[in-house]
Amino acid sequence: MVNGATVVLAVKTFGPFRLNVFETKTEQGNFAFSKAYPFKKKSQLVITVIADGYLMTSDFVHNDDGDVVADHMFTLEKGTEKTFVFKDAAGQPL
Numbered sequence: 001m002v003n004g005a006t007v008v009l010a011v012k013t014f015g016p017f018r019l020n021v022f023e024t025k026t027e028q029g030n031f032a033f034s035k036a037y038p039f040k041k042k043s044q045l046v047i048t049v050i051a052d053g054y055l056m057t058s059d060f061v062h063n064d065d066g067d068v069v070a071d072h073m074f075t076l077e078k079g080t081e082k083t084f085v086f087k088d089a090a091g092q093p094l
Helices: none
Strands: 006-013 018-025 043-050 057-063
Antiparallel strands (some): 006 018, 006 043, 043 057
């Protein structure tokens, strides 16, 4: 994992329905969400890692028993460097 990567956790719980989003940064390639979601409730989680120069990667977790979610390891692939130039209706760069 890359140091300083952004890790986003989206948590959907049921009964009552709730959607929460949390964000953290990696430190020494590790990350943790200590109190991000209620335990003992059925939930679905999407963990997404975003870092400059790398492809975004995600993992979807069904947490049917509401247990503590097991550790996840992400391997980030290098992205292809691209430069985009946005132009107005006259063809001039914005």
